[in-house]
Amino acid sequence: MSHSLVEIADRSIAATYARYPLMLVRGQGATLWDDKGRAYTDFVAGIAVCNLGHCHKRLVAALQEQAAKLWHVSNLFYTGPQAELAAWLVDHCFAERVFFANSGAEANEAAIKLARKYFKDRGRPRRYEIVSMELSFHGRTMATLSATGQDKIKQGFDPLLEGFRFVPFNDIEALRKAVNSSTCAVLLEPVQGEGGVNCPAPEYLQQVRALCDEQGCLLIFDEVQTGMGRCGSLFAHRQFGVEPDIMTLAKALGNGLPIGAMLASEKVAASFGAGAHATTFGGSPLVTAVALEVCRLIEQEDLAQRAAELGKYFREGLRRLQEKHPLIVDVRGRGLLVGVELGIEGAKVVDACRQRGFLINCIQDRVLRLAPPLVIGRAEIDALLECLDEVLSEV
Ligand SMILES: *Cc1c(COP(=O)(O)O)cnc(C)c1O
Numbered sequence: 595m596s597h598s599l600v601e602i603a604d605r606s607i608a609a610t611y612a613r614y615p616l617m618l619v620r621g622q623g624a625t626l627w628d629d630k631g632r633a634y635t636d637f638v639a640g641i642a643v644c645n646l647g648h649c650h651k652r653l654v655a656a657l658q659e660q661a662a663k664l665w666h667v668s669n670l671f672y673t674g675p676q677a678e679l680a681a682w683l684v685d686h687c688f689a690e691r692v693f694f695a696n697s698g699a700e701a702n703e704a705a706i707k708l709a710r711k712y713f714k715d716r717g718r719p720r721r722y723e724i725v726s727m728e729l730s731f732h733g734r735t736m737a738t739l740s741a742t743g744q745d746k747i748k749q750g751f752d753p754l755l756e757g758f759r760f761v762p763f764n765d766i767e768a769l770r771k772a773v774n775s776s777t778c779a780v781l782l783e784p785v786q787g788e789g790g791v792n793c794p795a796p797e798y799l800q801q802v803r804a805l806c807d808e809q810g811c812l813l814i815f816d817e818v819q820t821g822m823g824r825c826g827s828l829f830a831h832r833q834f835g836v837e838p839d840i841m842t843l844a845k846a847l848g849n850g851l852p853i854g855a856m857l858a859s860e861k862v863a864a865s866f867g868a869g870a871h872a873t874t875f876g877g878s879p880l881v882t883a884v885a886l887e888v889c890r891l892i893e894q895e896d897l898a899q900r901a902a903e904l905g906k907y908f909r910e911g912l913r914r915l916q917e918k919h920p921l922i923v924d925v926r927g928r929g930l931l932v933g934v935e936l937g938i939e940g941a942k943v944v945d946a947c948r949q950r951g952f953l954i955n956c957i958q959d960r961v962l963r964l965a966p967p968l969v970i971g972r973a974e975i976d977a978l979l980e981c982l983d984e985v986l987s988e989v
Pocket of ligand 1: 697731732787788816817818844845
């Protein structure tokens with residue numbers, strides 16, 4: 595590693611991340627190279643961000659073309675790429691309007707504000723509670739942290755925003771008890787990402803939808819991690835046969851350029867009129883030009899279907915490993931969002947894989963999260979399975 599830069603980073607950058615001892619300098623497809631020229635197969639993808647892999651030719655071209663034309667003008671003006679991206683998104687889901695932000699947290703922040711304002715506008719100012727899930731993750735801003743069901747990342751930031759309640763994920767009876775006439779929205783990830791790649795029972799999301807309709811509250815799906823083909827359909831909720839009132843996107847929407855989006859039906863979005871919410875950078879022509887190309891590529895190359903097939907193949911291979919290695923407690927996931935729960939802490943496995951040229955990461959101490967670019971191939975998956983087989987024999 596370039597030690598001087600690592601030392602500078604360690605003493606100059608806020609120490610909020612415990613980093614792996616790796617300086618990455620280049621990427622192509624599902625491969626990354628460090629500063630010594632060593633190659634790694636990437637099963638992190640920038641945390642489910644680079645669905646099209648690194649430096650996809652058409653994305654580089656879209657970025658370069660727009661970079662030479664126009665970067666930023668403010669949302670006081672119209673720009674073409676933003677309009678085209680919004681049109682693409684609303685053509686491909688339940689929503690009729692999009693608010694562009696710069697991150698997942700900001701997209702969720704907008705969703706929380708919209709859900710509250712929707713009921714304020716209807717003369718129900720006390721209907722402001724949001725019910726979300728234990729082990730959920732919605733972001734690190736104060737409102738989205740307040741909505742997040744993980745105490746360990748909330749510590750030290752009291753007082754958080756009021757009006758959030760938590761129930762166990764995938765427990766419809768618990769949700770039934772928590773939702774009432776004070777609830778403005780139920781907020782959840784169709785598949786929990788940071789919480790451990792937790793999948794709901796097939797009927798759960800439909801039950802949640804029915805309960806929201808019964809109680810007259812909104813349903814918000816946080817698809818920041820699960821969206822854009824990752825789980826085997828363009829948006830994960832499609833597989834469950836339900837539609838939300840609001841959906842948030844971010845991670846893979848820009849394949850690495852910062853963008854978030856909050857999408858809503860016309861009826862709900864009507865509460866975001868002129869001046870109700872804003873952002874300086876959200877939806878800039880530079881970022882939306884690339885995101886539009888991301889969307890087109892995901893569709894043209896049928897990457898959601900590819901994620902579904904490869905994910906199934908991957909889990910089958912992991913289940914074969916599970917028969918051999920009792921250290922594997924569970925294999926789960928949807929599409930190429932794959933979780934491997936271990937009976938031990940995963941840090942050593944992550945390190946051993948990295949030493950063998952594979953980048954993976956571990957969440958909730960014991961769950962390996964495998965989220966490669968959707969353009970990855972079977973040979974690379976086979977190679978990781980072989981590596982895991984070796985590593986699990988040794989630890
Ligand atoms: C990553 C993530 C967020 C936060 O996104 P940022 O861009 O880091 O603010 C929110 N929700 C989910 C489900 C996520 O995975």
